[in-house]
Amino acid sequence: ASSDRESGGGGEGGGAAQSGGTMVFGATGDPAMLDPAFGSDGETFRVSRQIFEGLLGNELGGTDPVPELAEDWEVSEDGLEYTFNLQQGVQFHDGTQFNAEAVCFNFDRWYNFEGLATSPSASYYYQAVFGGFASTPDTPSIYQSCEATDENTAVIRLTQVTSKFPAALALPAFSIQSPTALQEYDADNLSGAEDALTYPEYALEHPTGTGPFRFESWDRGNGRVTLVRNEEYWGEPALLDELIIRTIPDGNTRRQELQAGSIDGYDFVAPADYQSLQDEGLQVLVRDPFNILYLGFNGGNVPGTSANPALQDPRVRQAIAHAIDRDTIVSSLLPEGAEAAIEFMPPTVDGYAEDVTTYDHDPDRARQLLQEAGAEGTTLRFYYPTEVSRPYLPDPAAMFQVISQNLTDAGFTIEPVALPWNPDYLNAVQSGQADIHLLGWTGDYNDAYNFIGTFFAEASNNQASAEFGAFSAPEIFQALARADQEPDAATRTRLYQEANRLIMDYLPGVPISHSPPALVVAENVSGLEPSPLTAEVFSTVSISE
Amino acid sequence: MTRAGEPLLQVQGLQVHFPIKRGVFVDRTVGHVRAVDGVDLAIDRGTTYGLVGESGCGKSTLGRAVLRLVEPTAGQVLFDGTDVASLRGEALRTMRRRMQMVFQDPLGSLDPRQDVESLLSEPLRAHGLGGGRAGIATRVRELLDAVGLPTAALRRYPHEFSGGQRQRIGIARAISLEPDLLIADEPVSALDVSVQAQVVNLLEELQQRLGLTYLVIAHDLAVVRHISDVVGVMYLGSLVEQAPSGALYDEPLHPYTRALMSAVPVPDPVVEERRERILLAGDLPSPADPPSGCRFHTRCPWRQETRCDDEVPVLRELAPGHLVSCHWAEEIRDGALQPRSAEEVAATQGVSVRATGVEAIESDALVQGLDEPIERR
Amino acid sequence: MTAMGDVRRQRIDELAARAGQVPEGEGGVSLVRSAFRRLRRNPVAILGAVIVVVFLFVAAFAPWLAPRDPLAQTLLSEVRPGFIPGAQEGFPLGADQLGRDLLSRLIYGSRQSLLIGVVSTVLGAVVGMALGVLAGAFGGWVDTVVMRFIDIILSIPSLLMAISISVLLGQNQYALMIAIAVTQVPVFARLLRGSMLAQRGSDYVLAARALGVKRGRIVFGHVLPNSLSPVIVQGTLSLATAIIEAAALSFLGLGDPDIARPEWGAMLSTAQDFLSVRPELAVWPALCIIVVALGFTLLGESLREALDPKFRR
Amino acid sequence: MSIEALPPEGALRTDVPVLEVEDLSVTFARRGEQPTRAVDGVSFSVAAGETVGLVGESGCGKSVTSLAVMGLLPRRGVQVGGSVRLGGTELLGAPDRTLRRLRGAEMAMVFQDPLSSLNPTVPIGTQVTEVLVEHRDMGKKEAATEAAELLDRVGIPDPTRRLKEYPHQLSGGMRQRALIAMALACSPRLLIADEPTTALDVTIQAQILELLRELVVDSGTALVMITHDLGVVAGLCDRVHVMYAGKVIETADRHDLFARPRQPYTGGLLASVPRLDAGRGIPLTPIRGSARDAIPWAEGCAFAPRCDNAQDDCLTEVAGSTVPLEYDGPGRELRCRHPLTHPSSTAGATSSGSTASGAGR
Amino acid sequence: MLRFIVRRLLQLVPILLGLSVLLFAWLRALPGGPAQAALGERATPEAIARYNELFGLDQPIWVQYLRFLGRAVQLDFGTSSRTGRTVTTEFLERMPGTVELTLFAMVFAIGVGIPLGYLAARRHGSWLDSGAVIGSLLGVAIPVFFLAYLLRLLFAVELGWLPGSGRQEVRIDATHITNFYVLDGLLTREWDAAWDALLHLVLPGIALGTIPLAIIVRITRASVLDVVNEDYVRTANAKGLSADTVRRRHVIRNALLPVSTTIGLQTGLLLSGAVLTETVFAFGGVGSAIYDAIFTRDFAVLQGFILMLAVVYVLVNLLVDISYGLLDPRVRVR
Numbered sequence A: 001a002s003s004d005r006e007s008g009g010g011g012e013g014g015g016a017a018q019s020g021g022t023m024v025f026g027a028t029g030d031p032a033m034l035d036p037a038f039g040s041d042g043e044t045f046r047v048s049r050q051i052f053e054g055l056l057g058n059e060l061g062g063t064d065p066v067p068e069l070a071e072d073w074e075v076s077e078d079g080l081e082y083t084f085n086l087q088q089g090v091q092f093h094d095g096t097q098f099n100a101e102a103v104c105f106n107f108d109r110w111y112n113f114e115g116l117a118t119s120p121s122a123s124y125y126y127q128a129v130f131g132g133f134a135s136t137p138d139t140p141s142i143y144q145s146c147e148a149t150d151e152n153t154a155v156i157r158l159t160q161v162t163s164k165f166p167a168a169l170a171l172p173a174f175s176i177q178s179p180t181a182l183q184e185y186d187a188d189n190l191s192g193a194e195d196a197l198t199y200p201e202y203a204l205e206h207p208t209g210t211g212p213f214r215f216e217s218w219d220r221g222n223g224r225v226t227l228v229r230n231e232e233y234w235g236e237p238a239l240l241d242e243l244i245i246r247t248i249p250d251g252n253t254r255r256q257e258l259q260a261g262s263i264d265g266y267d268f269v270a271p272a273d274y275q276s277l278q279d280e281g282l283q284v285l286v287r288d289p290f291n292i293l294y295l296g297f298n299g300g301n302v303p304g305t306s307a308n309p310a311l312q313d314p315r316v317r318q319a320i321a322h323a324i325d326r327d328t329i330v331s332s333l334l335p336e337g338a339e340a341a342i343e344f345m346p347p348t349v350d351g352y353a354e355d356v357t358t359y360d361h362d363p364d365r366a367r368q369l370l371q372e373a374g375a376e377g378t379t380l381r382f383y384y385p386t387e388v389s390r391p392y393l394p395d396p397a398a399m400f401q402v403i404s405q406n407l408t409d410a411g412f413t414i415e416p417v418a419l420p421w422n423p424d425y426l427n428a429v430q431s432g433q434a435d436i437h438l439l440g441w442t443g444d445y446n447d448a449y450n451f452i453g454t455f456f457a458e459a460s461n462n463q464a465s466a467e468f469g470a471f472s473a474p475e476i477f478q479a480l481a482r483a484d485q486e487p488d489a490a491t492r493t494r495l496y497q498e499a500n501r502l503i504m505d506y507l508p509g510v511p512i513s514h515s516p517p518a519l520v521v522a523e524n525v526s527g528l529e530p531s532p533l534t535a536e537v538f539s540t541v542s543i544s545e
Numbered sequence B: 001m002t003r004a005g006e007p008l009l010q011v012q013g014l015q016v017h018f019p020i021k022r023g024v025f026v027d028r029t030v031g032h033v034r035a036v037d038g039v040d041l042a043i044d045r046g047t048t049y050g051l052v053g054e055s056g057c058g059k060s061t062l063g064r065a066v067l068r069l070v071e072p073t074a075g076q077v078l079f080d081g082t083d084v085a086s087l088r089g090e091a092l093r094t095m096r097r098r099m100q101m102v103f104q105d106p107l108g109s110l111d112p113r114q115d116v117e118s119l120l121s122e123p124l125r126a127h128g129l130g131g132g133r134a135g136i137a138t139r140v141r142e143l144l145d146a147v148g149l150p151t152a153a154l155r156r157y158p159h160e161f162s163g164g165q166r167q168r169i170g171i172a173r174a175i176s177l178e179p180d181l182l183i184a185d186e187p188v189s190a191l192d193v194s195v196q197a198q199v200v201n202l203l204e205e206l207q208q209r210l211g212l213t214y215l216v217i218a219h220d221l222a223v224v225r226h227i228s229d230v231v232g233v234m235y236l237g238s239l240v241e242q243a244p245s246g247a248l249y250d251e252p253l254h255p256y257t258r259a260l261m262s263a264v265p266v267p268d269p270v271v272e273e274r275r276e277r278i279l280l281a282g283d284l285p286s287p288a289d290p291p292s293g294c295r296f297h298t299r300c301p302w303r304q305e306t307r308c309d310d311e312v313p314v315l316r317e318l319a320p321g322h323l324v325s326c327h328w329a330e331e332i333r334d335g336a337l338q339p340r341s342a343e344e345v346a347a348t349q350g351v352s353v354r355a356t357g358v359e360a361i362e363s364d365a366l367v368q369g370l371d372e373p374i375e376r377r
Numbered sequence C: 001m002t003a004m005g006d007v008r009r010q011r012i013d014e015l016a017a018r019a020g021q022v023p024e025g026e027g028g029v030s031l032v033r034s035a036f037r038r039l040r041r042n043p044v045a046i047l048g049a050v051i052v053v054v055f056l057f058v059a060a061f062a063p064w065l066a067p068r069d070p071l072a073q074t075l076l077s078e079v080r081p082g083f084i085p086g087a088q089e090g091f092p093l094g095a096d097q098l099g100r101d102l103l104s105r106l107i108y109g110s111r112q113s114l115l116i117g118v119v120s121t122v123l124g125a126v127v128g129m130a131l132g133v134l135a136g137a138f139g140g141w142v143d144t145v146v147m148r149f150i151d152i153i154l155s156i157p158s159l160l161m162a163i164s165i166s167v168l169l170g171q172n173q174y175a176l177m178i179a180i181a182v183t184q185v186p187v188f189a190r191l192l193r194g195s196m197l198a199q200r201g202s203d204y205v206l207a208a209r210a211l212g213v214k215r216g217r218i219v220f221g222h223v224l225p226n227s228l229s230p231v232i233v234q235g236t237l238s239l240a241t242a243i244i245e246a247a248a249l250s251f252l253g254l255g256d257p258d259i260a261r262p263e264w265g266a267m268l269s270t271a272q273d274f275l276s277v278r279p280e281l282a283v284w285p286a287l288c289i290i291v292v293a294l295g296f297t298l299l300g301e302s303l304r305e306a307l308d309p310k311f312r313r
Numbered sequence D: 001m002s003i004e005a006l007p008p009e010g011a012l013r014t015d016v017p018v019l020e021v022e023d024l025s026v027t028f029a030r031r032g033e034q035p036t037r038a039v040d041g042v043s044f045s046v047a048a049g050e051t052v053g054l055v056g057e058s059g060c061g062k063s064v065t066s067l068a069v070m071g072l073l074p075r076r077g078v079q080v081g082g083s084v085r086l087g088g089t090e091l092l093g094a095p096d097r098t099l100r101r102l103r104g105a106e107m108a109m110v111f112q113d114p115l116s117s118l119n120p121t122v123p124i125g126t127q128v129t130e131v132l133v134e135h136r137d138m139g140k141k142e143a144a145t146e147a148a149e150l151l152d153r154v155g156i157p158d159p160t161r162r163l164k165e166y167p168h169q170l171s172g173g174m175r176q177r178a179l180i181a182m183a184l185a186c187s188p189r190l191l192i193a194d195e196p197t198t199a200l201d202v203t204i205q206a207q208i209l210e211l212l213r214e215l216v217v218d219s220g221t222a223l224v225m226i227t228h229d230l231g232v233v234a235g236l237c238d239r240v241h242v243m244y245a246g247k248v249i250e251t252a253d254r255h256d257l258f259a260r261p262r263q264p265y266t267g268g269l270l271a272s273v274p275r276l277d278a279g280r281g282i283p284l285t286p287i288r289g290s291a292r293d294a295i296p297w298a299e300g301c302a303f304a305p306r307c308d309n310a311q312d313d314c315l316t317e318v319a320g321s322t323v324p325l326e327y328d329g330p331g332r333e334l335r336c337r338h339p340l341t342h343p344s345s346t347a348g349a350t351s352s353g354s355t356a357s358g359a360g361r
Numbered sequence E: 001m002l003r004f005i006v007r008r009l010l011q012l013v014p015i016l017l018g019l020s021v022l023l024f025a026w027l028r029a030l031p032g033g034p035a036q037a038a039l040g041e042r043a044t045p046e047a048i049a050r051y052n053e054l055f056g057l058d059q060p061i062w063v064q065y066l067r068f069l070g071r072a073v074q075l076d077f078g079t080s081s082r083t084g085r086t087v088t089t090e091f092l093e094r095m096p097g098t099v100e101l102t103l104f105a106m107v108f109a110i111g112v113g114i115p116l117g118y119l120a121a122r123r124h125g126s127w128l129d130s131g132a133v134i135g136s137l138l139g140v141a142i143p144v145f146f147l148a149y150l151l152r153l154l155f156a157v158e159l160g161w162l163p164g165s166g167r168q169e170v171r172i173d174a175t176h177i178t179n180f181y182v183l184d185g186l187l188t189r190e191w192d193a194a195w196d197a198l199l200h201l202v203l204p205g206i207a208l209g210t211i212p213l214a215i216i217v218r219i220t221r222a223s224v225l226d227v228v229n230e231d232y233v234r235t236a237n238a239k240g241l242s243a244d245t246v247r248r249r250h251v252i253r254n255a256l257l258p259v260s261t262t263i264g265l266q267t268g269l270l271l272s273g274a275v276l277t278e279t280v281f282a283f284g285g286v287g288s289a290i291y292d293a294i295f296t297r298d299f300a301v302l303q304g305f306i307l308m309l310a311v312v313y314v315l316v317n318l319l320v321d322i323s324y325g326l327l328d329p330r331v332r333v334r
């Protein structure tokens, strides 16, 4: 695994990477706190990824899980028991030893969360992967136990086979933290009042991991987190002396600050800026697209839902799909490297099917379908978010306007509804208030279920989530469930492909595009490898005068 | 009109005190400005009562209290037998028809946004008088004619007229309701002498024609004397002397009246050179903290030890219809007492000549204003 | 000779008749009209008026003036993330980020921008004035209550206010106008109250009371009309600020949800994302906003002078 | 030098006039508006110890004349013509520096409204001492002592305390006294008083007039008294100039003027004033119309429209020339073609008939 | 005087009470409650219900309000749902930045506005006059986000003279005692830190100061025009004072009276309202905190901040009124 790491350094023509220096990186927001176990947002993970490591990590510049703190692992026949052989000679930042005990301490910690820590806001990823807690017998957990069979071997048992495992262990949420520090700083003691969680001292001041950087300080007033090189790092030590992550919410400000030299790089480059930044000699590092943007339909076919009646007619849904000019959208609105999507997951994920039903841009066909369905002039309440820019949706308003124009051209009537992203938009869309809406997803790890399972798995009672009008399509639900529980990778891939075909036949929404988000760094920065998961590590980065 | 014998207006023991408020949560009254402090007077039908006095002595307040434009603190205002103070709401409004007022500032008392026609017809409409649209139009023209303005004035606005013309409009408006009593609060003091004479003539002429009763307030003794039958002299909230105008001029009894008379310049160098002047020391004391005893004792050239300082003189009738409130009126009249000079008076009164009292109230009002958010832009 | 003498005699009589007559000229000159006359003589006012009139004209005749459909994404297929087609045949100012004709959008944008300005100002003025009248007419505890209420509104950041309103009412152009209007309410209320309180003590109000004019008529017939001039002035200034406020709100994503409908503020804020590609997209709408704001402000400023009692004659 | 140090009265009464105003004219020309000539060829002179009165109705140009003398008219939009000499020095066209040196030191002015003429935010003391500091090179302390003396001299009791007070803390009479104190600070040769008592009560007015009278007598200051109150003029002035519509229409010695007014306007003014010593009930005899009815002098006698004596030749078109200011007996000048005659019984003569009936209709 | 201050402070009570009721009711009435905000994109209804139960959000609103009030009087406004720290801590950390920024903006607005307004008035009708009026207006008519962009483009990107965002250069390791960065720099004798913090105030300060600048220019101008026509200025001239004395003692002093109230009012407004400016300059003050709180439905922060700002606002206004009394003897209180 460590060889992967070493090979990553020389991205830029192998120029001798210098050691030293401070890098300032512009982020869009403050981290929520610094304990990744409680984290669920990108800015928290951007910091924790530098401080912490998991048993597994992500392939540099890719989406596949690779060994990190675990040298390797074995899976039992039944797929329920994982044996991890751990790296030796690893120390936490507080000087304590990393070993199997520490690993199990972390797993047990998660499983034994109580009270507020079990709320979804606190432990979203744990619940997404493992289900319930020891304290919540109603919601079973797929975690059974962790055993340190010796100093460097940890055995983890599950109650159920899942395709998420072990890939999910690469998620930053499952980073291994120092048991001593966790205990000393009361890491599990989430308190709260009324409408807020109060994080313990550990999460605010003492995040202690094994990663290449150590936490130094967090200056909230000035919006800056300072990390310093971990001199005792077990692998190749970081090149930078210091990594400062600074919050600059406004995109133009970020760009101008980079141009002025106040920061050395930033994330979430506006697609329009890719070219001009490059022209100025800055390095735009485009990530491979690992996301999906779709236009969701409230096309449920179950009586008693809030679904739009017209959208229950497959012809109307197909008409929408034919109306949308994805190629123009991709070429005009999305950065170079974006692709039109034909299904609800990116091609790089196992389970992608080349041969799903496709719906080309064909306004005439759309009109015709609409006519057949007797739904010309159907009014669609088209929801789109404001005050947000997502990797898959850099400019929601522009996207809305173009699609809206496409649909109008095809004979629909559009009633726009704009809402602030969080919570209004998400709330409205997920409770099924929209007829059609824009939404998307960036994958957490290389797993089909992480995409289509999240969208179309049975939510309850033989129905999909309200976002898609709670449609009922048992064959899709079954296909997804079967695939998720299939331990054999090849079979699983086949099952997911089947699920994708079913989905695109049913057409619960129109997949639109996969879009490559980018970061940008100054000319003198080298060694930053863009990650499709937006999980960049800065240990390979160096900065020259 | 029926009870011709008795006076049209009778004021008895009228007091108007303005509270001085201050407080933390709720305003507490910490004192009173005794603007009018116990005034009795009576005005006979068809006569003119002139009221003179120094600025701030309470003349306007008295006039306003009679019309109930300010609430009297105590006392009675009997208008044609009815106690005005007891009237409320609609009854008061109706009563106002019979008592009207002409204001000192001719421009300020006319709404700048109303043309003359609307100015004059408004009171008629407010009281449902004039007999409809056509009736009102005729009446308005009559009014204009009565005050000597051409019909062309109807469509014009107050700012387009000269001062005298504005005052005519004010008078026309006041008489539009055919009142019995007209209170004229300094009707001419804002006007040039030549125009002042026109307005004074007009007032007299109207009185003759319409049988009006006047209460004329002024600080100009000459004007008051010219048009009044009876003149009252006010000092610091109360009447100090009242007499038929001839009598008052011929033989002023109160030291203050004497001083006032002697201070009025006469446009005749010969008279001016001969005239004996009685200069007063200092200014009007604060009505919030009036001097003890005789209110005038702080400035009085005839002040006598202790009695003037301690004992409040009452209004006595020294001659028929000639009332005066001075302990030493007879002695002064007979020349038994000699006046002292202003300097001497000032010296005996020490620093009390200062007139900060009034000012203190002024600033206090501003402090009160401060409690409200100061209006800024 | 005698004939001549007669003529002169006549002239003397004429002069004599003139003395004591009201000034000549047909019809009275109302204050508004005399203010208007002064405005006409003031070059600053004329400049302001010309600007405002030109933009009103553009707004009124937008369909005839605009060369193209402001919504048609004609050049969209030529747009690339780092490239927006510039001026070309048929597109005098080039296209925007969705391939729409910029000039046409600017022209149509005047409609929405002015509408937002006018509606929200009128709304804010009406509500604010209602509060102001309440406080100014009754005084006492009503005044206290109203003014405390205004204080409360004032101490809430206007942005929060605007956002809450658009969240409460759903995001639509009316919510936007209401949101902007709410932020204007305290200004109008305080202004009118202050000016009414000042008027309340004036002699003509006392005169009206003495004449037995009813209270309602005194307030609405006398005090209010005479208190309006600062409000009118503020109104013109508010028109300008409303348009700018609309820009700020759409910058925050709280603008008109029908974003295809051109509006300068929204155009300017969307253009922020393309400043590195085509700054003109921002410059033009910004220029429009500035010029209109300037027009209204100049007009307001000269109205202030024209309505100032000091200059009355 | 203090006031007491001045030479005694007699020595100052020389024939050399302190102030000579010759053919003074002031035109206001606002952009976009008709130019108005507020003062039109006014000439007069004042000798030391002499009091000259300028009388006339509101708007006749009294204040503008005084401001022109002081050089206090705004620069822009105002044209000033003629000549103003103070002790032989031409003031019109003199540089600002010279004027500032003279103002306050050689010539001083007292204004009508004592409250608005005092700076509300500066203590009285400072407002008095600043003149001393400016013109008499005094130190702060010395000036304060001197200022207290000045206040005392104009009759303000407890002057040391008053120095620290602000204008609003003083009564109207005291404010006017303070203003006079400032004017007197440098014992100016010329004092112009522009309606100094109009805003005051009669009793206070009497105090102030007394003060001015003493001043002229004691220090020989040349006083220009501007007023519309003929009573004030009668008591105070040596010579009187009656103004109408920007021009002097009659000039006379005080006694002459009141005894035998020649201009119908002057006569009218005198007849309009109700007199304390006249009986009740006799109607006043006002001039009809108001000052606004004046016609331009270029068309004829400005007073003609209101004048009962007006004849054809009061108009320029007939007479061929404007009515000139002419010699009218010793010490008198008159601008009238049809003056009043038999002036010994003015009031009676003019009151009957036309004037009264013309009034107020 | 003391009585006056006490009275004004007591008047705060009803304002704060009214404000708290209003805020509380209002914020709770907004769709998408705190649970949704806290739980994020894909929270299930059950999770939300559990959250609500946990935090008592399912109880009647007045119970919630009383609980809130009870804690608020002890200056406990709860915890930010975004940062998990107490609102009071957040406020104390954020307020100094806003205070520094406001002060800088006002110094800029006053320093430029008063002389400009004075000159404009003295040259009434000249090009300088029109230029000052129109120029100050331009700043107002440009939305602040665009102005920020232009300022930064010129001074940070092109010229590189000034920092374009933040409160302090992140590479400087400054000690913070009071969170007033400039002051901290001076206290700790870290001169470069103080200087750097000051430089960081310049661009946002200018952007923030343009509106008060425009208002100050206009009011100064109008007020000077009024004052030069006052009788007492004529008196001062009649006394033969030097032009300089007249200007200083008699014109400017009085002309500044109305300006001073405006300054106070604007200061009050800036202290509570620099939301957009602070956001586009990534300036860590209360404005940007409110902005974040608005978009994350951070009710505790919104309530607490706005109530505390209302106190600041009223205190500033009180200060203004007191200082007005000091400046103008006519309204001086005893």
Ligand SMILES: Nc1ncnc2c1ncn2[C@@H]1O[C@H](COP(=O)(O)OP(=O)(O)OP(=O)(O)O)[C@@H](O)[C@H]1O
Residues within 6 Å of the ligand: B018, B033, B034, B035, B053, B054, B055, B056, B057, B058, B059, B060, B061, B062, B219, B287, B358
């Ligand atoms: N509304 C009021 N509140 C408090 N004090 C008042 C009020 N109105 C008048 N005063 C005070 O009452 C006293 C008498 O005032 P008033 O106006 O009656 O005097 P006046 O004789 O008419 O004076 P002037 O000749 O100046 O008009 C003054 O001291 C004045 O300050």
Ligand SMILES: Nc1ncnc2c1ncn2[C@@H]1O[C@H](COP(=O)(O)OP(=O)(O)OP(=O)(O)O)[C@@H](O)[C@H]1O
Residues within 6 Å of the ligand: D028, D036, D038, D056, D057, D058, D059, D060, D061, D062, D063, D064, D065, D228
């Ligand atoms: N700054 C000015 N601009 C234009 N016209 C002016 C100006 N100042 C005075 N006038 C005009 O000059 C004329 C004379 O005014 P002035 O002030 O000298 O009159 P006055 O005799 O002092 O009157 P009053 O008795 O009312 O003080 C008036 O008609 C007035 O309108």
Ligand SMILES: [Mg+2]
Residues within 6 Å of the ligand: B059, B060, B061, B185, B186
């Ligand atoms: Mg009065």
Ligand SMILES: [Mg+2]
Residues within 6 Å of the ligand: D062, D063, D064, D194, D195
């Ligand atoms: Mg004058």
